[in-house]
Amino acid sequence: MTLEKESLKLLLEGLEQLEIGFQGLPKVEHTANLDALRIVLLEVAERMQNNYPYHHPLYIGQIIKPPTEIARLAYTLSLWINPNNHALDGGKASSAMEKEAVAEIAKIFGWDLHLGHLSSGGTMANLEGLWIARTLVPNKKVVASNQSHYTHQRICSALGIPFQAIPCDSRARMDVSSLKKILEEEDIGTVIVNIGTTATGAVDPLPDILELQAEYGFRIHADAAYGGYFTLVDNLDAETRTIFDCLKEVDSIVVDPHKHGLQPYGCGCIIFKDPSIGKIYKRDASYTYFSSNELHLGEISFECSRPGASAVALWATQRLLPLTSSGKFATDLSKGRKAALLLFERIQKDSRFIVASPPELDIVVWAPKAKNASEISLRSKEIFRESALQNLHLAMAELPRELFADTAPEINWDVKYITCLRSCLIKPEHLDWIDRIWNILDLVTNKVLTSYKTNVSV
The missing domain is CATH 3.40.640.10 (Type I PLP-dependent aspartate aminotransferase-like (Major domain))
Structure with a gap:
């Protein structure tokens, strides 16, 4: 997925419009050393590659949503x-x-x-x-x-x-x-x-x-x-x-x-x-508000x-994007919630997992099934790591037994908390990516649970 760049063409037009408002001022000469700027800017770009792909639909970890194009442009302007x-x-x-x-x-x-x-x-x-x-x-x-x-x-x-x-x-x-x-x-x-x-x-x-x-x-x-x-x-x-x-x-x-x-x-x-x-x-204050x-x-x-x-x-x-219940802003927000409901439904029906309560907004919480709470935590961490290797970026959360009292009463609570998998379906694109997200999760879960079975048999 490429980063959106088409909208940058509008920034120069916006700057020219902004400059019209100050055209009565005496002219100030300003030159930029583009060669020096380029070297540092490209270094910044290279350093910024060391990030999770927050902008991509396969990032479903934390509550991080990319700014919309108009926000980026207006902020920069x-x-x-x-x-x-x-x-x-x-x-x-x-x-x-x-x-x-x-x-x-x-x-x-x-x-x-x-x-x-x-x-x-x-x-x-x-x-x-x-x-x-x-x-x-x-x-x-x-x-x-x-x-x-x-x-x-x-x-x-x-x-x-x-x-x-x-x-x-x-x-x-x-x-x-x-x-x-x-x-x-x-x-x-x-x-x-x-x-x-x-x-x-x-x-x-x-x-x-x-x-x-x-x-x-x-x-x-x-x-x-x-x-x-x-x-x-x-x-x-x-x-x-x-x-x-x-x-x-x-x-x-x-x-x-x-x-x-x-x-x-x-x-x-x-x-x-x-x-x-x-x-x-x-x-x-004596120096402001005057x-x-x-x-x-x-x-x-x-x-x-x-x-x-x-x-x-x-x-x-x-x-x-006006804040109205019938506008694109609200429609996109509802897509994220729908994506969360669809993911939760698949997880809930799968015998390999346990779930907390259904999502009220767009966060889904679940964990791989195991006899003991401590073992559930270990498996969650393995799925988290293996998913990242497949470019599916999840999050984790430590949650108490009360949250699983209704949905997974059979757990042996040998520890007070279990580490769960957690996903924020925060982008509207997530609705179209649910199948791909599920396919990776399915593949990774099978790999992790199979390794546990193999280790037990050995």
């Missing part, structure tokens, strides 16, 4: 200006584009009124959400499921907020009865709800948690960094659809455009339902200097 979206002085046009792009994201969750901005990624976005929570409900514990991203506990430690993990059910979702028990025992300030966990893509039962919120009065922060955009697709199961429809009721949402939003790293987003949250951020009475994004952002290029790329992407 903006670098000739290199705007900084901290203050309007450094990023006038790109700041306006950021506000418009974030408003469009907020709208998919049902929020017209909101306060939000882009960030360098989901970690910083979650940090801001929990910092605001600490300010509004000080000295109160934050809880999240034990399948939540590790960043939440790390952030709480950095912010000095007490944190506790809540057990999960067999579907890797927060166990509501366990949550209720701790709510009865302690004064909880914030509950983090996962809208797509990193390991399995599990979606926490938000409707049940909202009922508890009405009784106990905690804040709800939704970590939808990975799964947020799935609110646009038409092929979620009914229960998951209901959860997404309730997102408008939470207090804050994190979503990462650099995951399913087709953007380069790093581009996260934090949105608050209540715009008055801005007063918590408000700080004056060129306009309009909102400077640095006034509502934990980070200061931030790349305006991220906003330009996101705005351009959403201009070309």
